Every structure is written in structure tokens, then in C-alpha cells.
Amino acid sequence: MMAPLSYGRARKVLSSRPADRFRSSIRSARSKLRRSPAGWEWGQVPDNPDDRITLAHAILVGTAGFAAFRDTVGRPVYDAAGISLWEQVMLMGEWSPDLALDCTDRLLQMDIPCPGQQLSFRGNLDVLRGYFGDLAHRCLGFVAGTSISGRARDSLPTTLPQMPDLALTQYQTLVRRLTADIPEFNSWLILNDMLTRDLFPPAAAIGRTPPPPAVIPPPRPADIHLVFAEDERAYAEAVATALDDAGLRTRLFLPPGPFLQGKRLLDRLRTIYGGSGRVSILFLSPEYGREIWQGHAYKQAHGQSLTEYDDHVLLIRFDSTTRVPVEGAPNWFADARLIDPVRLVARIRSEVI
Numbered sequence: 001m002m003a004p005l006s007y008g009r010a011r012k013v014l015s016s017r018p019a020d021r022f023r024s025s026i027r028s029a030r031s032k033l034r035r036s037p038a039g040w041e042w043g044q045v046p047d048n049p050d051d052r053i054t055l056a057h058a059i060l061v062g063t064a065g066f067a068a069f070r071d072t073v074g075r076p077v078y079d080a081a082g083i084s085l086w087e088q089v090m091l092m093g094e095w096s097p098d099l100a101l102d103c104t105d106r107l108l109q110m111d112i113p114c115p116g117q118q119l120s121f122r123g124n125l126d127v128l129r130g131y132f133g134d135l136a137h138r139c140l141g142f143v144a145g146t147s148i149s150g151r152a153r154d155s156l157p158t159t160l161p162q163m164p165d166l167a168l169t170q171y172q173t174l175v176r177r178l179t180a181d182i183p184e185f186n187s188w189l190i191l192n193d194m195l196t197r198d199l200f201p202p203a204a205a206i207g208r209t210p211p212p213p214a215v216i217p218p219p220r221p222a223d224i225h226l227v228f229a230e231d232e233r234a235y236a237e238a239v240a241t242a243l244d245d246a247g248l249r250t251r252l253f254l255p256p257g258p259f260l261q262g263k264r265l266l267d268r269l270r271t272i273y274g275g276s277g278r279v280s281i282l283f284l285s286p287e288y289g290r291e292i293w294q295g296h297a298y299k300q301a302h303g304q305s306l307t308e309y310d311d312h313v314l315l316i317r318f319d320s321t322t323r324v325p326v327e328g329a330p331n332w333f334a335d336a337r338l339i340d341p342v343r344l345v346a347r348i349r350s351e352v353i
Helices: 007-015 049-073 075-081 085-092 103-109 121-144 150-154 163-181 183-191 230-245 262-273 286-292 296-308 341-352
Strands: 224-227 250-253 279-284 313-317 332-335
Touching (some): 007 049, 049 075, 049 103, 075 121, 075 150, 085 121, 230 279, 279 286, 313 341, 332 341
Parallel strands (some): 224 250, 313 332
């Protein structure tokens, strides 16, 4: 049987090697509405680190939501409904007619809220609370339409007003746990203000002492962001090493993966090109150019972000044909064909210091 969403699954996403596959069997269905596609499985672990974090976070959101639903309706009702992994994934987002998508692809393509620095702490809470409220409504409607016993059906509530807040508490507990377990996820702290706050009510409100919040210091902000594609990783990492030797903190970024869309894509690009760094170095290699021009939405998002942070981004070119989606001629900082990493770092230091 394919195991439902869990903390262990999210941890495995970040601890597995890219290109590993999650092997699992398919749970038998009781009706056409509950039947998963033949051969449906988890799918491949994403190569892109951003996609891996996005996938792990989506699993944590689902795990928290369904745990809160179980605790709200009661375990007898939840067990009688027998919600499978396929059904969990379908309930987490809008229905997609593409049955060829595996579990990984479906979760990555869903518009699951991902808290970030563009919203205030309260704004992040409100977005997630709204999502969990929608999930409660979908789950309640789904279970009401399944073939559960009369006793379980009689005890099924008609509304779940307390589920969103319960899910938020479960969510923060899971995220803090994964942050402590996986260093890769810990770097995500800088984008997630929710991890530094305490969702538990004051002790006087509940008559007992709340557990102390986990104290997880955020990572120190980087001085310089280095943005590159895999075809020029060696050059970019040589520059990063030289910058680190010069006493400048660096943070490395790959281009956003194909599953980020809309506001999530813009938020990610603003973090890459702007964020907390003094400057961002964009190594505009042919492969990075293909990432920018892979579709109209991506071209617009990159163009908007590069224009917004025009004075913040230093462009490094690797050929004479790769284009930049900005108005007018791009202001090239250096040509990597004519300068080695050590001399490039000397020029970068003159801009930063």
C-alpha cells in the first residue's frame, strides 16, 4: 500500500539523491472516484534544490492538514473513510485531468501557499489559515460522499471551524523539526518568518504552561548572491571560493525550476536578484538563457525582476548570442571569456567595498 503523506516522506525528499525514485505499490480503489491511475507512483526526486524544498514543504502542509482533519473529526471517522495518498493529493489542490502526472509533479504544480519574506508574519498566517480552511471544506465534502458506516456518518460534523488553527500548529511543529534535521531546509529559514514565531496561545489562555518554542537562529545574510546554471557551475564555484577567501559571504542559486509559477516565481526571483545580498552576480550562460526564454511567463518574470533590481545585478556573459529580456542594451559587467575568476573577484570587490 502506498503510504499517506508524512513527515518521513518530506525528510526523504531532501535526504535522497536526485534522480532516485520512490518505489511503492498502488492501493486498490473502491469506486471510480477513488481509483488512482494505473502505475501511479511518487515519481522522481527533483534535481533542482528549489523544487526539492518546495516539494518537501508541500508534503508538510498536507501532512499537517490531514493530521488536523483526523484530530477534528475523530479517528474512528477518519479511519472509516480510509483516505489514501491518491485522495490526499487530489484534495490538496484543484483537480487536474492529466492522469499522467505522478505524485511529485502534481504537488509541485499545485498552488500551495509557501510563506516568504514578501508577506508579514500575520499575512503568512492568514494565507495558510485560508488554505487549511479550504482543505477542511474539501475533506468534509469528500468524506460525506464516501461509503462509511452509519455510526461514523452520524458523528461527522457539518463544519470544522477549529481545523485551520490546529493545522497551523501542526505545520509549524513539522517545519521546525525538518529544519533541525536537514541543513538544506535550514537555509530556507531566511524566507520563512513563520519559523521564528510561536503559534501557541499564552499560558493564561489555556491554563497550562506552553512548550518552549524552538530557538533556531536564522542564517547570516550573504554579501553576494551568485546565480548560475549547471553548464557554468565550475566557473561560478571558483568565483565563490575566491570571494569567501576574501572575507565576503556568498550564497549560490540555480535558476528557478519549471514548477514555480505566478507570484511564487516572482518572489523567488526577487530573492535571487535582490534579497539580502549587497549585489547579485548573474552568470548568463547559454543554459541560463534557455531557462529565461523557456516561455512567455518566465521571460516576463525574469524581465520584471531584472528591471526592478537593475542597479543590484552584475551581468557576466559567456557568449555573444544569449539575450536578456530587458529594454535597451544590457549593461554587461564582464565577459567570462576574457577574465578568470580571480580577476573577476577583484572587480566585484571594487563594486562591493
